[in-house]
Amino acid sequence: MVTDLLALKTQEIVVGLGELFVTCGTSTVISCIGLGSCVALCMFDSVTRIGGMAHIVLPRFDGITTETPAKYANTAVPSLLAEILKCGGNKSNLIVKIAGGAQLTLAPGINNTFKTGERNVQEVMLALQKAGLPLSAADIGGAKGRTMRLYMDTGKVTVRSIGGPDREL
Amino acid sequence: MQLTQQTRIDLSGLTANEVLSGGVNNAINGLSKMVGKDIKVSNLSCRKIAVKEIPALFGGPETYIVGVYLGICGDSSGHIFVAYQPNTAFELIDLLLGQPSGSTGGLSEMEISVLGEVGNIMGSFFLNYVSDSINARLTPSPPAVMMDMAGAILDGALASIMEFYDSIYVVETVFGTSDRSVMGNFLVAIM
Numbered sequence: 405m406v407t408d409l410l411a412l413k414t415q416e417i418v419v420g421l422g423e424l425f426v427t428c429g430t431s432t433v434i435s436c437i438g439l440g441s442c443v444a445l446c447m448f449d450s451v452t453r454i455g456g457m458a459h460i461v462l463p464r465f466d467g468i469t470t471e472t473p474a475k476y477a478n479t480a481v482p483s484l485l486a487e488i489l490k491c492g493g494n495k496s497n498l499i500v501k502i503a504g505g506a507q508l509t510l511a512p513g514i515n516n517t518f519k520t521g522e523r524n525v526q527e528v529m530l531a532l533q534k535a536g537l538p539l540s541a542a543d544i545g546g547a548k549g550r551t552m553r554l555y556m557d558t559g560k561v562t563v564r565s566i567g568g569p570d571r572e573l
Numbered sequence: 574m575q576l577t578q579q580t581r582i583d584l585s586g587l588t589a590n591e592v593l594s595g596g597v598n599n600a601i602n603g604l605s606k607m608v609g610k611d612i613k614v615s616n617l618s619c620r621k622i623a624v625k626e627i628p629a630l631f632g633g634p635e636t637y638i639v640g641v642y643l644g645i646c647g648d649s650s651g652h653i654f655v656a657y658q659p660n661t662a663f664e665l666i667d668l669l670l671g672q673p674s675g676s677t678g679g680l681s682e683m684e685i686s687v688l689g690e691v692g693n694i695m696g697s698f699f700l701n702y703v704s705d706s707i708n709a710r711l712t713p714s715p716p717a718v719m720m721d722m723a724g725a726i727l728d729g730a731l732a733s734i735m736e737f738y739d740s741i742y743v744v745e746t747v748f749g750t751s752d753r754s755v756m757g758n759f760l761v762a763i764m
Binding site: 421423438439506507521548551 | 624625628633634635637719720721722723724725726727728729731732733735736739
């Protein structure tokens with residue numbers, strides 16, 4: 405987990421599997437690259453301009469505590485929210501967007517092995533509902549990889565797939 | 574999945590490395606026989622790495638690749654990936670189908686089947702060698718062929734690993750012919 409309130413240079417922060425990143429640095433671009441079944445959860449406070457992203461890998465953590473809350477959908481949502489609030493964000497200003505949750509591994513005999521993408525999306529939705537956060541936009545499901553980027557200077561969120569342009573979400 | 578009943582392959586010793594290296598060489602021999610070309614193995618390594626670092630082994634999570642995935646089933650579990658740059662995969666398909674170079678430009682059912690068969694041969698040759706060496710029953714799942722960002726292709730398998738482990742032993746190698754007509758990455762992650 406990384407919290408960077410003093411990001412002064414223009415930089416792209418790539419959030420890795422099971423990580424989250426929160427910043428108020430306006431010259432920062434936060435990204436989750438090459439999402440398949442994983443889900444990128446993006447929150448941006450449109451007033452204080454504090455934003456962050458979590459790279460969710462698995463649907464649920466049912467233990468007592470985890471050192472990697474961003475890895476699981478049900479713990480990533482409250483963790484990212486808590487980090488943003490800790491940095492001065494306001495829950496009522498948050499714009500929440502998600503991307504990912506695809507299913508690429510398709511072959512005879514293993515079709516049902518990895519329904520992780522679908523389960524990840526379901527758990528994110530449930531956790532957002534539980535946290536009282538409405539979802540503003542989503543680009544989910546299907547059988548394609550995605551890259552999601554949050555531009556902190558404008559709050560713009562883009563999603564792209566292979567061979568396609570960046571599309572604003 | 575009953576992990577407690579599975580045999581965990583101890584990868585800490587030199588012998589285990591030798592077994593896995595032998596398995597990789599056997600897999601490449603299988604491919605070599607299939608395409609009728611002399612294919613060499615380079616940069617073979619066996620090491621423990623963080624699961625989140627695995628996409629970097631394929632050029633980064635956004636790198637466009639053609640990947641063939643096989644699960645390892647039986648007395649142990651794991652994952653096998655064979656990855657190619659798209660143009661190299663198309664060349665390999667042309668070679669195997671006896672077509673002029675440049676004939677293949679995408680993946681339809683036939684091309685997917687060809688690449689799946691290549692992955693199947695490599696996975697089976699690898700697992701046969703390892704199975705015989707450690708006297709265990711290891712079989713590959715049916716192959717899944719995908720063309721997309723490396724991170725997206727790997728996600729499903731990495732998620733299943735990260736359910737239990739944050740780091741894992743991988744055997745990775747780059748293989749290819751001297752004229753680069755066949756070239757790719759072969760990676761095995763063993764749980």
